[in-house]
Amino acid sequence: MTLNRRQFLASGVSAAAAGLLPFGAFAAERKLTIGALYVGPHDDYGYNQSHAQAVAKLKALPGIKVVEQENVPETVAVQKAMEAMIEEDGAELIFVTSFGYFSHAVKLAPKYPKVRFAHCGGLWQAGKDPANVGSYFGYIDECQYLNGIAAGHATKSKKLGFVAAKPIPQVLRNINAFTMGARSVNPEISTQVIFTGDWSMPVREAEATNSLADKGVDVVTCHVDSPKVLVETAAKRGVDVCGYHADQSVLAPKLYLTGAEWNWETVYKAYALAAQSGAPFANMTRGGLKDGFVRMSAYTAATPAKARTAIDGVKAKMLAGKFDIFKGPLKDNTGKEVIPAGTTLVQTDLKLESMDYLVEGVIGSTGA
């Protein structure tokens, strides 16, 4: 088990690796304190919960102690919280889970060269950022594509809804993947997108969900920090839901088709075991379904049988590394060709990380 993870980790290690310890050292049971910081509440049914759940699993590992802090704003408070974990609790590995924490981790890292700062978001650059800072991220658009297939089979009105925070590349990629998944079922389907403007806007998320339902949308999904409000509002309106970040099926048991979830457990275990044994720190790890970085929520009674078959088929291809979501010819929703025919952008292609368009079939605008 441990060996596999090490191998997996080693494959993700980029050029710069920090102080190595001999590999053979019998250090598996070494005491290790891990810190984790969340930008919101740890039980938000969303982004923060997905991290906290994975961190909670680490507590079961031998020799590992976990200290956590939630609701840490992206100010100097992050630096102080991390420093307190290091100084007062002796933390040697810190999961810096919010995108906006990165600059703070970079600032603090040189002061504590022996502490590993693992940041979620994929911003670390070799040569520029400290070697004891690393980035991890997952290709969750694969799961949003599968969500789209579920939605495509479930919809009767052929109108889907997507409540999104901001028109940034990560979010656009999810909206596009979701829409393309649905249109693979039926090309007449369209997705209406509504941007709320920020990551946590409960009132606007509820308003957006209601207005989508008013327009005849019968499946919704989202990309905001906590999908709780959207799922509950959809449940009240009798609209089907595809989840995001974590499993929200308990909030709408009869309408939850499936969901795109993070599976940080894989990543966190690898980081924890490496820190415990002194194996090199992976400065850049990324992965999708195939690598176990993301997963789908379990099917519910609401998931149509046809959708299950279709999803399982595509998922098998994704797991085998034989499925690419973004390939030409692909047009955006203004009719402009964004990927020419014959071109395929694989998941790791950096072009996908500066996505600034909405694909054909999405109703809405990036506002730029």
Added chain:
Amino acid sequence: MSELLRERALVLMRAPGSFALAALPTLLAVCSALAMFSLFLLAQDVSPLEALRLMFKGAFGSSFAWANSLQRAAPLMLTALCVALPARAGLVVIGGEGALALGGLAAGSVAVMAPSLAVKAAVPLMVLMGALIGGLWIAFAGMLRQWRGVNETIGSLLLSYLGIALFNHLVEGALRDPASLNKPSTLPLPESWMVGAMPGLEVHWGFAFGAAACVLAWIFLRWSVPGFALNVVGGNVNVARLVGLPVDRLVIGACFAGGAAAGIAGAFEVAAVQGSANASLLSGYGYAGILVAFAARQNPLAVIVCAVLVGGIGASGSLLQRRLGLPDAATLVLQGLIFANLLAWEALQGRLANWQLRLSSLGARDV
């Protein structure tokens, strides 16, 4: 006329009594809030003594804890002035968050407009721009009140929402650094522009600046003629008009000064912490400043103490979470209790003063 002024001055000087007496309601409120908080902890199966000990340790128990508390207090002093200064003119301004955001944006935009500026010119320019834009924003709330009769509490809050929307619009649009893909930000400040820590401390210069601003505000209010005039406006606006004070100018000026303080808080957040203007600026310092100002009973000197206290509560939350597994909301509960208790003690004190007045007037009639 000058008779009247002098009399008013004497009343004003005597009324709050000594500093200690003025601090009494705040101290009582903190004590009763701690008592209620202890009950809350007991309900959570946590020993209040252990929790309070940890809170003290996390806030003021070591040099690291002190730095943690002071660092958090730095912006709070300035946003508290945004409430406390207009309050001297009898206004309740709660729109500091918007002024902070726009002040920070103004500071960040210096790096966009003049990236080759020398650091000696850049930092003062950033602070100045922050003060100007933040000041104008709150002054606008004052103008709406004086000239259009718009309630300043609601006006400033709505303006704050507008300011935040404008901030987001510009950060995600015209002023966006195209390289900031998933976190829209303005162009990063050149490394040499970043404001560092004060010598021997791990607290950035924003703290010294905030404390100095509070002391200056206190001196201004207590010893200067316009400061005195402002107190007259706040004490009784009719008297102020009667003696021919320029009420509009004083009120709008106080709003400008308050907004400027919040704008400077934003400028320091950009120059000392974030390195560019982005959504991380909007972390609630403007709203927390309201609590600090009320706890300080709008006295700028007391603002320093209360800001450190509230900063300390924020710092102590960390240990409560890590050692006792309490949710972050625990410190919010404490902050809420302190605020509610403050209002209660203020109301009680007002009522007691009323009774006293009534009693003494009864006594006077008897004689």
